[in-house]
Amino acid sequence: MLKIEDLWVEVAGREVLKGINLEIPSGETHALFGRNGSGKTTLLMTIMGFAGYKVKHGRIFFKGEDITDLPPYERARRGIGILFQRPPTLRGVKLRDMLTICSQGRLNPQELALIYGFDDFLDRDVNLGFSGGEIKKSELLQLLAQNPDLVLLDEPESGVDMENLQVIGQMIRRLLEKDVHRRRTKSGLIITHTGFILNYVTADRGYVMLDGQIYCHGNPLEIFEGIQKHGYEECLRCLRRI
Numbered sequence: 001m002l003k004i005e006d007l008w009v010e011v012a013g014r015e016v017l018k019g020i021n022l023e024i025p026s027g028e029t030h031a032l033f034g035r036n037g038s039g040k041t042t043l044l045m046t047i048m049g050f051a052g053y054k055v056k057h058g059r060i061f062f063k064g065e066d067i068t069d070l071p072p073y074e075r076a077r078r079g080i081g082i083l084f085q086r087p088p089t090l091r092g093v094k095l096r097d098m099l100t101i102c103s104q105g106r107l108n109p110q111e112l113a114l115i116y117g118f119d120d121f122l123d124r125d126v127n128l129g130f131s132g133g134e135i136k137k138s139e140l141l142q143l144l145a146q147n148p149d150l151v152l153l154d155e156p157e158s159g160v161d162m163e164n165l166q167v168i169g170q171m172i173r174r175l176l177e178k179d180v181h182r183r184r185t186k187s188g189l190i191i192t193h194t195g196f197i198l199n200y201v202t203a204d205r206g207y208v209m210l211d212g213q214i215y216c217h218g219n220p221l222e223i224f225e226g227i228q229k230h231g232y233e234e235c236l237r238c239l240r241r242i
Helices: 041-049 072-078 095-102 107-116 132-144 162-175 218-241
Strands: 002-012 014-024 030-031 052-062 078-083 090-094 150-154 186-190 203-209 214-217
Touching: 002 072, 014 041, 014 052, 014 186, 014 214, 030 162, 030 218, 041 052, 041 072, 041 078, 041 150, 041 186, 072 078, 078 132, 090 095, 095 107, 095 132, 107 132, 150 162, 162 186, 186 203, 203 218
Parallel strands: 030 186, 030 203, 078 150, 150 186
Antiparallel strands: 002 014, 002 052, 203 214
């Protein structure tokens, strides 16, 4: 689904990503751990193709196609969707209209919002005056309407209380086909600082990013447990021992 080869990225003249290699097969969900400022969000924004994230070297492939130089809207059309950690407020754009646009008229916004008790927000401006949990639900409803093949999730648990986190987890599981028993086709890359989202959404593989590089990979729950016990400082000490 996604293949990244030796990716080096510069932001505002500063080298942030340094030789990233990553593969996510179809149907798998991977989790990327790392403390703040390690380059996790830069990786997602680069995959999505946003301006300001300059690829100095390396390539990004989606479903076998080189998308390194494609604009964001072309990547979205091909089946990549993103949940922002801090999405913008869209004044004058109703959530109902946004869901219709995202689904290209395939879905009834009322029916989709009712599933998650969010129908009262349909005629409000997108994210205007929403709480942290409400913003995440709004963003996930838009992704559900878009129905992408690859879902990029930037700290979905950030700013969400425990009650809303369960609903957020349900929405992500639906996005990634976690509740179906047939062969899954949707893939995901979840960025997490705390790792708490893994209590609600299972991941197949985990990685740790430090200073713009991926240093280790393995069972995501084992990695999370290690981070909880010892923090990211232990990752740095481990590297110094190698």
